[in-house]
Amino acid sequence: MPAARSRTGWALALLAFAQLIIALDFNIVYVALPEIGRELSFSDQGLQWVVSAYAVVFGGFLLLGGRASDLLGRRRMFALALSLYAGSSLAGGLAEGPGLLIAARAVQGLGGALLFPATLSLINTTFAEGRERNRALAIWGGAGASGLSLGSLLGGVLTDAFGWESVFYVNVPLAGAAALLAFVLLARDGRREQGRGFDLPGALTVTAGVTLFVFALVQGPETGWTAPEILAAFGATAVLLAVFAWIEGRAADPLMPLRLFTNRSLSAGMAITFTFMGTFGALPYFLTIYLQSVHAYSPLATGLAFLVPSLAIAAGTQIGERLVGRIGLRATLLGGLLVGAPGTALIAYAITADGSYAALLPGILISGLGQGVTWTGMWIAAASGVDAGEQGVASGMASTAQQVGGAVGLAILVALTNSGLDGLSGEALRAELAGGIQTATYVAAAGILLGALITLGLKKQARAPEPDRAPLAPEPVLVED
Structure with a gap:
């Protein structure tokens, strides 16, 4: 038993590390964009595709990635995805023009679309539903929060010291090592079930x-x-x-399978991930614009500013895991969202052209705690009551809802922010931009309250069982990799 527990502990460490890589890669490129644009001669419109190529492919292939994990093997897809990350990161760092860099980012997005549902379904099938899985999801979520802060900070440090290429090269050893460790720390995949097609x-x-x-x-x-x-x-x-x-x-x-939508927990989890990413998930973008464009923060100073919200989110993920076992899943999600909404409104209140980072901190701390609690709870909801053989596609469904929600929310909020900027410059532009960001952040706070209403669709008795069940037995190993 101690040996088995140690093995699952190392497996969880690897899965959390994979989530850290996903979060790291999401943020690390942002601060390098100005230098990338100058050195590779991107047009103003073309530069956005360094970010958008990743987002489009990531969002489009998540459902396929989730089903592939169920049918072709979770460990295989986990290792393949990390290999794609490593190879595409190397190609991105070596890129000498816009075309190759955008193509490399698209392949990184494919790697993310395969990796995220594989990682999440590995957690959901390795750890028993209830307290054990909730704890694992909290650790996984905390690693993601750490990756967001490290991404901003590391992006600023690497870009200043070694140039934009280094934000791609750093992924190569990280993803490559994780891919190799998968064959040591994760249980082997069983044979594909007879009669199951790929559709x-x-x-x-x-x-x-x-x-x-x-x-x-x-x-x-x-x-x-x-x-x-x-x-x-x-x-x-x-x-x-x-x-x-x-x-x-x-x-x-x-x-x-359309019958999965009859699972109220999964359906509510998908709706919450949609609203989460369109509200909470948009805040880093607007805080970055506010700090750099309104207050002229450097990339490194912006990265340091994101340490506080990331620590608050990480703390919230751990609080969320404990609350689920004590007060139930619905109450935990409702509490996280009802804390996050006023916290986000406080951030909006502090966003002014002559404001300060210190004025943002109370809202950032409260919003971050609510965000962390919600993050843990929504993935618990999405996995609850789903058969082990369909955890991959359920993870893909929830993460697709998350990515589409992020795209929808950001499109709406960016349009609100930029609606009054035409023809302005100097101090007038700075003041109007701050006002637009403030409006967008208030709307995000209202969207979080919408998520709280959706949470009421969960069954009130949906709570983690007090005793841990035995971990799910690994699939029988019939064929070697």
Whole structure:
């Protein structure tokens, strides 16, 4: 028993490390963007695709990545995803022009889309539902919060010291080592079940549909919502997703079984992840713009400013795990959201052209705690009552909702922020930008309250069992990797 517990402990450490890599990669590129734009001769419009190429592919392939974990093996997909991260990061650092760098970021997005559901489903199948899984998810979530702060800080340090290429090179040893450790620390995958198909038509239609939808949301603010390519993308999205739903309703072994939506916990978890990313998830973007564009913070100073919110979020993830066992899942999520909303409103109140970082801190601390509590609770909800053989696709469903919610929320909030900036410059632009960010942050706080209403859809008795059940037995090993 001690040996088995030690093995699962090391496995959890690796899975948490993978989440740290995902979070690190999400933030580390932002502070290097100005230097990337100058040295690789990006246009003003083209530079956004260093971020958007990752976001579009990541959001579009999550559901496919989740199902692939269920059918092809979670450890295999975990190692493959990290290998893609390592290889694409190396290519990104070596890029000498915009095309190769954007392509490398797209492959990184594919790696993330395979890695996130594989990591989450490995946690959900390695640790028993209840206190044991909740604790594992809290550790995993805390690693993600640490990655966000490290990403901002490390991005500033590396860019200042070694140039923009270093923010890509740093991923190579991290992801490469984690990929190799997967074959040492994670249980081997069993044989693929006979008779289970991959549902290629469903995979193609949903991946294309979600990818086009995220593309339209990301590109719309730049080219205009009535631009032909944006309207065409939205139209194609509607057709492809309608075809996908038709296919799933008739397929013998669907990519995403529609009956999963009858699981109230999973459905509520998806709705909460959607609103979470469109509200809480947008705050780092607006705080970065506020600190750098309104108050002229350097990349390094901005990274240091994000240490406090990241520590608050990490603390919240641990509090959330304990609260679920004591007061139940619904009450925990409701509490996290009802703490996060006024905290976010306090941040908005402090955002002014002549404001200070010290004025932001009370709101940042309160909002961060609420965010951390909600983060742990929403992934517990998304995994509850789901069969082990479908944890991958359930993780993909919840994380797809999260990414689409982030794209929708950011598009709305950026439009609100930029609505009055045309023709302004100097102090007038600075004051108007601060006002726009303040409005967007108030709207985010209102969106968090919407998430609290959604939480009421969870069953009141949904709480972690007091005693831990025995861990789920590993799948029988029938075929060597």
